[in-house]
Amino acid sequence: MIAGRRRRITAVTLGAAVAVGAVLGLAAPAQAHDYITASTPAEGETLTALPSDFAITASATLLDLSGDGSGFGIQVTDAAGRFYGDGCVSIVDTTVSTPAALGEAGDYTMVWQVVSSDGHPTSGTIAFSWAPPAGAVAAAGADTAPVCGVESGAVPEPEMTTQATEPATPSSEAPADASADSANDSDDSGSTLLWIGGAALAVVLAIGATLLLVRPKKQ
Numbered sequence: 192m193i194a195g196r197r198r199r200i201t202a203v204t205l206g207a208a209v210a211v212g213a214v215l216g217l218a219a220p221a222q223a224h225d226y227i228t229a230s231t232p233a234e235g236e237t238l239t240a241l242p243s244d245f246a247i248t249a250s251a252t253l254l255d256l257s258g259d260g261s262g263f264g265i266q267v268t269d270a271a272g273r274f275y276g277d278g279c280v281s282i283v284d285t286t287v288s289t290p291a292a293l294g295e296a297g298d299y300t301m302v303w304q305v306v307s308s309d310g311h312p313t314s315g316t317i318a319f320s321w322a323p324p325a326g327a328v329a330a331a332g333a334d335t336a337p338v339c340g341v342e343s344g345a346v347p348e349p350e351m352t353t354q355a356t357e358p359a360t361p362s363s364e365a366p367a368d369a370s371a372d373s374a375n376d377s378d379d380s381g382s383t384l385l386w387i388g389g390a391a392l393a394v395v396l397a398i399g400a401t402l403l404l405v406r407p408k409k410q
Contacts, residue, residue, distance in 0.1 A: 225251045225307035228285075232301070232319040238293075239322050245276070245301055246288035251308040255282045262306040265289040266336055270298045273332030279339035292330040293321045 229248040232238050245265055255263065260280045265287065267275045275292045287305050299321055304314040323329070 224309060224311055225249045225253075225313065227313075227315065230301075230303075230317055231288075232317065234317050235319065237320040237322055239324060241293060241323070241327070242291050244281075244288040245291045246286055247303045247305060248286045249305060249307065249313075250285070252284050253282055253287060254306045254308050254310055260287075260339075262304070262312055263287050264302075264304045266302045267291075267293070268300050268302075269294055269332060271332075273334065274336050275299075275330055275332050276337055277339060278337030278341075293323070294329045294332050296322055 226249070227247060228250050229246075231242050231244065231246045245267060247265065253263070255261075260282055263280050263282060264278075265276070265280055266278075269275070273294065275294060276289055277292075278289075280287050280289045287303070293299065297320070299319055301317045301319065302314070303317070304312060307313050
């Protein structure tokens, strides 16, 4: 009797472990996001030669739905807060890059942002130093962040507008992009709660089955 009861307890315990492991194993991939695998420059690196591009490489193909790099950016500043580069980025598979430009020797910071394959933006900073070789020509920095296609220091011309003949009617509808983001966040939250609830239910059922099997029978 004792041996049989022990076998039943072992079987129930193993079953509960398998159920919980399966639920948590399925939940983990759903919560995983892309991560950065490489960068130019690397964190804390001292550059002694100017690379052709500053770049960030992710673990999966980056999501550029618009095709114009919206949501992506790389900005490089020196210790005085001056900006370098033209503000333009190129996205190819897992890598976003921008033409490299630096001023005088010193400490710099590269701020980057990408859109992961799951649609979520990811950003970060990389600190590095610049020790140019003799004869290197320093680029002129700017007081404001560069905008791709706009010359540094230039003021964009205002767009021509026409006066409306009728007053605009406020719309109660939320922007489509905001609604889509809210729906995506709700789906992620609902998925997380579903997996957690499933894991909790599996544990409760396993404990209940164990108590029923080990309970002594009435004489």
